[in-house]
Amino acid sequence: MRELNPFSYAFHEDPYPTYRWLRDEHPVYRNERLGFWALSRYHDVVEASRDWAVYSSAEGTTLERLDPRLGDYLPMMIFMDPPRQTRLRSLVSKVFTPRRVAALEPFVRERARHHLDRLAAAAGGDFVRECSALLPMDVIFTLLGVPAGDRDRMRGLMDASLHRDPDTPAIPPAAVDAMAQQGRYWFELVAARRRRPEDDLVSQLIAAELPGDDGTFERLTDAEVAGFLNLLGAAGNETVTKLLANAIVLFARHPREYAKILADPARIPGAVEEVLRYTSPSQYQGRTLMRDVTLHGTTMPAGDRVLLLTASANRDERAYDDPDRFDVERAQLVPLGFGYGVHSCLGAALARLESRVALEEFTQRFPRYAIDEARLERVHMSNVHGFSGVPFRAVSG
Numbered sequence: 001m002r003e004l005n006p007f008s009y010a011f012h013e014d015p016y017p018t019y020r021w022l023r024d025e026h027p028v029y030r031n032e033r034l035g036f037w038a039l040s041r042y043h044d045v046v047e048a049s050r051d052w053a054v055y056s057s058a059e060g061t062t063l064e065r066l067d068p069r070l071g072d073y074l075p076m077m078i079f080m081d082p083p084r085q086t087r088l089r090s091l092v093s094k095v096f097t098p099r100r101v102a103a104l105e106p107f108v109r110e111r112a113r114h115h116l117d118r119l120a121a122a123a124g125g126d127f128v129r130e131c132s133a134l135l136p137m138d139v140i141f142t143l144l145g146v147p148a149g150d151r152d153r154m155r156g157l158m159d160a161s162l163h164r165d166p167d168t169p170a171i172p173p174a175a176v177d178a179m180a181q182q183g184r185y186w187f188e189l190v191a192a193r194r195r196r197p198e199d200d201l202v203s204q205l206i207a208a209e210l211p212g213d214d215g216t217f218e219r220l221t222d223a224e225v226a227g228f229l230n231l232l233g234a235a236g237n238e239t240v241t242k243l244l245a246n247a248i249v250l251f252a253r254h255p256r257e258y259a260k261i262l263a264d265p266a267r268i269p270g271a272v273e274e275v276l277r278y279t280s281p282s283q284y285q286g287r288t289l290m291r292d293v294t295l296h297g298t299t300m301p302a303g304d305r306v307l308l309l310t311a312s313a314n315r316d317e318r319a320y321d322d323p324d325r326f327d328v329e330r331a332q333l334v335p336l337g338f339g340y341g342v343h344s345c346l347g348a349a350l351a352r353l354e355s356r357v358a359l360e361e362f363t364q365r366f367p368r369y370a371i372d373e374a375r376l377e378r379v380h381m382s383n384v385h386g387f388s389g390v391p392f393r394a395v396s397g
């Protein structure tokens with residue numbers, strides 16, 4: 001029987017026919033076997049994303065329910081509702097404003113050039129392993145203050161902690177172990193910066209004062225600082241890596257669209273938005289219902305899990321004309337690829353900057369290139385969509 005199964009490897013290859021089926025035939029979809037509901041239409045996803053009081057993040061944002069012990073061990077605002085989420089977010093939001101992020105452009109460009117020059121010298125290589133996995137890592141780990149010698153290992157652990165086996169929501173033992181190792185690392189880093197502060201985000205978070213309800217100020221606990229590092233590290237690494245590789249694959253498949261950004265680099269920011277819409281690195285946001293909700297004549301009871309399928313909403317023909325056409329000049333609606341509402345992506349400005357700069361540099365070095373479709377490798381994660389390997393080569397002429 002046809003179903004939406006976020007753990008199916010075949011589904012990861014091409015989720016879009018399933019999304020269309022859901023939007024057309026089951027706008028309030030129920031999967032009894034895996035125990036969840038799903039909303040797939042643009043309007044429904046926007047409304048639900050806005051309503052944090054009914055659609056709670058406190059039990060996690062992927063289909064797998066969060067182990068409640070994780071919330072105590074590594075508290076992360078993405079798994080909280082306001083007012084606590086709002087208070088924590090206000091602490092870091094100023095680091096990621098478009099103005100503060102714009103100041104990072106020379107550094108981002110220098111890193112992008114470094115990786116792409118090496119690929120250009122070899123006339124190609126693996127775009128993920130040699131560029132799109134490395135650039136976001138350089139940027140977010142430099143901001144956080146992760147020593148250079150620890151970065152590859154931490155990124156590997158992040159990938160491992162998100163990997164899922166085929167067809168099961170059970171978290172593989174290797175993923176659990178990778179999460180535990182990351183947690184230990186963040187606590188050790190916090191302890192090291194408490195002893196000797198440096199000019200980095202870890203030290204700033206340790207020193208930050210958080211206004212309490214009664215007008216007094218509190219400091220973050222070690223667990224809260226470690227939780228921030230875990231969240232920012234993972235969010236900053238995983239998604240930009242996927243967006244950039246999705247872009248390179250899409251442009252190889254749509255040479256006319258590539259020609260447009262080659263002809264006019266001012267189209268690159270719009271192209272980034274279109275890549276995000278067309279193949280969203282984050283496919284859905286999971287929520288728990290805080291009360292019964294009736295939509296399209298179906299009642300979803302309080303306590304049940306609901307997936308807000310942003311990747312489907314982005315292809316909804318009720319919102320976009322000809323949504324399956326990849327068009328870098330398309331007028332965008334609310335960019336649901338970065339989520340929407342109180343949790344909307346804190347790193348959106350940074351992600352846009354990294355993506356724009358990487359594409360500007362890529363187009364200059366590879367005006368013509370080909371990807372090796374047969375050797376593309378996909379990640380298999382619960383809600384993160386994209387490639388772990390994209391072999392490509394320059395084409396002369």
Ligand code: HEM
Pocket residue numbers: 057061077078079085089096140231232235236237239240243280281282285286336337338339340342343344345346347348350351
């Ligand atoms: C293309 C790249 C990116 C995509 C597609 C993306 C996507 C998302 C989405 C969909 C959400 C909403 C989650 C929810 O509602 O449950 C989110 C939240 C978040 N993102 Fe991103 N993200 C990207 C890059 C980044 C970067 C570079 C950072 C680094 C700072 C970052 C940090 C965060 C944080 C901290 C949250 C949680 C915000 C909160 O709970 O208030 N993201 N992101």
